[in-house]
Amino acid sequence: MVFQIDERKRKILQAVVRSFILTGKPVGSGAVAELAGLKVSSATIRNEMATLEELGLLIQPHTSAGRVPTDIAYRFYVDMLMGQTRPSLRDAEAIEKLFDARTREIEGLFQEASVLLSRLTHTTAMVFAPFSAADSVRHVELVRLGDRRVMVVIITSKGQVGRRLIALDRDVKGDTVERVSTFLIRSVAGVPLDSIDAAGITGRARFGEAGRELLAGALDAVCEYLGAIEDRVFIGGTANIVREMDVAGSEWAQVLLEAMEKQYFILDLLKELLRERRLTVRIGEENSLRELQRCAFVGTSYPIGSGLLGSLGVVGPTCMDYERTISMVELMAESLGRRFLQTMD
């Protein structure tokens, strides 16, 4: 949507948005006259603001109040009026520190990234890790836990490790487990998931009863695991939803919190970003998720190697500080991506 808006209207709109983001209160013509740096009186501003209201960029909560930006105004602001902010040194350092820390569980890193991002932006942050992109097995290991109990450990091409327990009907010996294990590795390592031919593999196998049972169970487990690997979402800063609640009402906060717990909702949202491949800002009703239509979403994707992408984003009030939020999201995505390209091969 392109607006026929002259320079003065832009400056006025900019002043309204900035002031409202700062104070959260409707902005009057007098305040704009001071803030916008225009050498005209408040009466002139009033005329202009009336026009901006007709264009759907501003609304009045009630007759004698100042103006509040609409979602469309925020969109215009983000696209056309907003300046670029370099993230402050403090913030950049905080993010660097996160990634400096000792190698740890990859899940922990994602979780901490989401918490840090939420703290830096005063929003709720979400980091999407596309674990399910793994499509073949790098390694399988069978570990005998008891006479009839074996653990299958599966390492995928993406480096995730999964385990499944198998309960057997027969006792199985240690050397059988080892032989089956070796056979299994040869049979499935490097084979894409959809090409694993369970029947063919069990057919080729030459083991006793217990061995065959174990092999079948293990194959089952491998296929089931690969099929069930879940993309994961890490969410941090849900408490911030409550902080912003006075802006948006408490029943809404509860709905949003519940949506955050049902992570598959959020998953779809973050998956869309993978297609976009660039910074995306969705304001109010631009969001397809009903729960987010009173919020703004800022997200982007980050590389995790082999041409694959993850994504991350934040949800906050539509009157968020877009400059800062966007620069934080970009910085976090960049750092996370850099870290991945270093760590993975």
Place this chain on the structure above:
Amino acid sequence: MVFQIDERKRKILQAVVRSFILTGKPVGSGAVAELAGLKVSSATIRNEMATLEELGLLIQPHTSAGRVPTDIAYRFYVDMLMGQTRPSLRDAEAIEKLFDARTREIEGLFQEASVLLSRLTHTTAMVFAPFSAADSVRHVELVRLGDRRVMVVIITSKGQVGRRLIALDRDVKGDTVERVSTFLIRSVAGVPLDSIDAAGITGRARFGEAGRELLAGALDAVCEYLGAIEDRVFIGGTANIVREMDVAGSEWAQVLLEAMEKQYFILDLLKELLRERRLTVRIGEENSLRELQRCAFVGTSYPIGSGLLGSLGVVGPTCMDYERTISMVELMAESLGRRFLQTMD
């Protein structure tokens, strides 16, 4: 604390607590006269309630309001007045269904247990999994990911699986990795963590430069992992905090949500339960955590095999339905424990 309370006062107190739990509104003498099933007038009840107030069991929010139970009254109610409830068939089935489902990642089971428990009790539920109780290595596996990149997979005596990446300064060949792997398993499997003698093991090793580097790195990783295994808390139903907010105020809801995000707080709470070894109810200021002093906590422990315990609990308003909550917590602990004793050895 023992109270000299006759039968009639008990019935009155019981009626006040039950009514307040149900309605959330102060209970007047008239309402009690109807509910308590006593054949006395509201005037008599008024006299009795005045006595109960002197005893510190009831308070009036203001002069001309009904009475509200104090924390002490809830305590008395839970200890002396409360009936036992069998969980309804529906609820029992919901829990059974959770554990019926196909074997899956153990973390997923905990997470779902916490979500289900929160839904059944309308509270925020927490499940503590004492992963750090693992004290020895059952199995180690080295997987070569690249020329200078090896993944260590560690399986502990408790069945958790961890992985660490090692970056090497030298290229390492596949058969070297295998030999080091075999050697490593012999050296550390079954050995308690504090008895692993890294220097001794590397001393005994007969490998080339690359092999020694790999072994040292892998040992490092094993020790670091065992040391860093974290007890984990799974939290479900945080949205319920907001639902109960009107009872308790929004700034408090935010504090509580933040406490839930800082899981180590909750960890201490749940660890205490391991010592108690039985159902524990903490009401209001009985909680040592300041964040919980306006809430009630109901928790218990569950066996995870080998004499070890995990714990779980819920946090809700002090005016929660104690009968139902307690029976749900007990049922969930029992089911979770049963599941563990079946699965583990």
Place this chain on the structure above:
DNA sequence: TTTAGCACTCACGGGGTAGGAGTGCTAACC
């Protein structure tokens, strides 16, 4: 086109009041 002036609108907050729920007290009753 801009601006000063002005009447108008309407949310907000304070103060006053009617209504009502529930109390404590007292005196009569069993």
Place this chain on the structure above:
DNA sequence: GGTTAGCACTCCTACCCCGTGAGTGCTAAA
């Protein structure tokens, strides 16, 4: 002595009224 009806009293709640002030739209003049 315990119980109860009656009653005055308290105090919260909801409501309305109204003054205040911020901010508007309109008009007429510059």
